[in-house]
Amino acid sequence: MATTRLDDIDRKILAELQADGRMTNVELARRVGISAPPCLRRVRTLEEAGFIDGYHADVNPRELGFEVQVFAMVRLQSQAEADLSAFEMRCREWPLVRECHMLNGEIDFVLKCVAPDLSSFQTFLTGDLTSAENVASVKTSLVIRCAKDEPGVPFDVLEARLAKRA
Amino acid sequence: MATTRLDDIDRKILAELQADGRMTNVELARRVGISAPPCLRRVRTLEEAGFIDGYHADVNPRELGFEVQVFAMVRLQSQAEADLSAFEMRCREWPLVRECHMLNGEIDFVLKCVAPDLSSFQTFLTGDLTSAENVASVKTSLVIRCAKDEPGVPFDVLEARLAKRA
DNA sequence: GGAGGTGCGCAATAAAATTTCGCTCAATCG
DNA sequence: CGATTGAGCGAAATTTTATTGCGCACCTCC
Numbered sequence: 001m002a003t004t005r006l007d008d009i010d011r012k013i014l015a016e017l018q019a020d021g022r023m024t025n026v027e028l029a030r031r032v033g034i035s036a037p038p039c040l041r042r043v044r045t046l047e048e049a050g051f052i053d054g055y056h057a058d059v060n061p062r063e064l065g066f067e068v069q070v071f072a073m074v075r076l077q078s079q080a081e082a083d084l085s086a087f088e089m090r091c092r093e094w095p096l097v098r099e100c101h102m103l104n105g106e107i108d109f110v111l112k113c114v115a116p117d118l119s120s121f122q123t124f125l126t127g128d129l130t131s132a133e134n135v136a137s138v139k140t141s142l143v144i145r146c147a148k149d150e151p152g153v154p155f156d157v158l159e160a161r162l163a164k165r166a
Numbered sequence: 167m168a169t170t171r172l173d174d175i176d177r178k179i180l181a182e183l184q185a186d187g188r189m190t191n192v193e194l195a196r197r198v199g200i201s202a203p204p205c206l207r208r209v210r211t212l213e214e215a216g217f218i219d220g221y222h223a224d225v226n227p228r229e230l231g232f233e234v235q236v237f238a239m240v241r242l243q244s245q246a247e248a249d250l251s252a253f254e255m256r257c258r259e260w261p262l263v264r265e266c267h268m269l270n271g272e273i274d275f276v277l278k279c280v281a282p283d284l285s286s287f288q289t290f291l292t293g294d295l296t297s298a299e300n301v302a303s304v305k306t307s308l309v310i311r312c313a314k315d316e317p318g319v320p321f322d323v324l325e326a327r328l329a330k331r332a
Numbered sequence: 333g334g335a336g337g338t339g340c341g342c343a344a345t346a347a348a349a350t351t352t353c354g355c356t357c358a359a360t361c362g
Numbered sequence: 363c364g365a366t367t368g369a370g371c372g373a374a375a376t377t378t379t380a381t382t383g384c385g386c387a388c389c390t391c392c
Contacts, residue, residue, distance in 0.1 A: 017223035021187045026348055035372050051229050057183035058219040059318045071276055088313035095320035103307035110237055141269035147254035152225045154261035192379060201341050
C-alpha cells in the first residue's frame with residue numbers, strides 16, 4: 001500500500017467513515033463487501049498513511065451556549081514568514097478561534113470563531129485579535145445561519161474523475 | 167435530562183468524543199469516572215438531545231487529490247428570504263462546496279470549496295457559481311495553508327464560565 | 333417516612349474487535 | 363512452463379466491548 005494508490009474498497013471505506021465515523025468495523029466490512037479482519041487492516045493502514053487524520057463527534061456549539069459564530073478577515077502589516085507564523089501561533093492559543101486559514105489576495109487570514117455571546121466576542125476582538133502585534137485590520141461578519149457544513153472530500157466527484165481516467 | 171442542563175460528566179463526555187470520536191465506550195467511561203452502562207446511556211441521550219450531531223472521520227482532501235481549497239465570498243442581488251434559500255439550495259447541490267454560511271454585513275455568504283486543481287475550480291466558479299441566478303459578485307481566495315482546524319466547542323472556555331457562575 | 337423518579341453499578345449476554353493461520357491468486361523467477 | 367513468493371482474503375478462535383436486565387441508593391415531594 002505504501003507504494004500503491006487506493007483501490008475501490010479503500011475509497012469506499014473512507015467515504016463510509018467520513019459519513020459515519022462511529023460505524024462498527026463489522027458494518028463497515030459488510031458495506032464495502034469484504035470480511036471484518038481485512039477491513040480493519042485497511043482502516044488501520046489508511047489511518048497510518050494519513051488518509052484519515054482522526055475522528056470527531058460533531059458537538060453543537062449552540063446547544064452548549066456558544067450562540068455566536070463569526071468569520072474574521074484579518075490583514076497583517078507584514079507578510080514575512082516569521083510574522084505569519086507568529087500570528088498563526090497566537091490563533092492556536094486563542095480558544096475562541098476554531099479555524100485559521102492563510103489565504104492569498106488582499107486578506108491574509110480568515111478565522112472562524114465562536115463565542116458565548118456578542119459581548120464575549122467583542123472583548124476578544126478588541127482585547128486580543130485587533131490589538132495583537134502586526135494585525136493591520138480585522139473585518140468581522142456574524143454567521144446568521146449555516147446552510148451546509150460537510151468538511152472533507154466529495155467522493156462522488158472523486159469517483160467520477162477516476163471513471164473518466166479509466 | 168430532558169428538563170435539566172448537562173452536568174460535569176456529560177460535558178466531559180462531549181469533550182472526549184469531540185477529541186476522539188472513535189473512543190470505545192469502556193475507555194470513555196473510564197475517563198469520565200463512571201461505569202460503562204450509564205456512560206453509554208448518557209451518550210445515547212446526548213445524541214438524541216442534539217448535543218452530538220454525528221461522528222465523522224477527518225478525511226484529508228489533499229491526500230485524495232483535492233489540492234485546491236478556496237474561500238468564496240458571495241454577494242447576491244436580492245436578499246429576500248426566497249432568494250437566500252434558493253442560493254443555499256444550490257450550494258447544497260454543488261459537491262465542491264463543502265460549507266455555506268450566511269453572514270451579515272456586505273458579504274452575504276462565505277463558501278468553503280475544494281477542487282482537484284485550479285482548472286477544475288475555475289470551471290466551477292465561472293460555469294456554476296458566478297453564473298448562478300441572483301449572484302451579484304464572488305470574491306475568491308485560495309487557502310495557502312491551514313494553521314488550525316478544530317471545529318466544535320472550546321470546552322476549556324465553557325468550564326471557565328461555569329466555574330465563574332458557581 | 334413512604335411513593336416515585338433518577339441514576340449508578342454489577343452481572344449476564346450479545347456483538348464486535350482482534351489475532352491466528354491456512355488458502356488463493358497472480359506476478360516473478362529459474 | 364512450473365515453482366516461488368508476496369499480498370490479501372476469510373474462517374475460526376479469543377479477547378474486548380456493547381448492551382440488557384436488575385436491584386440499590388439517593389432525592390424530592392407529598
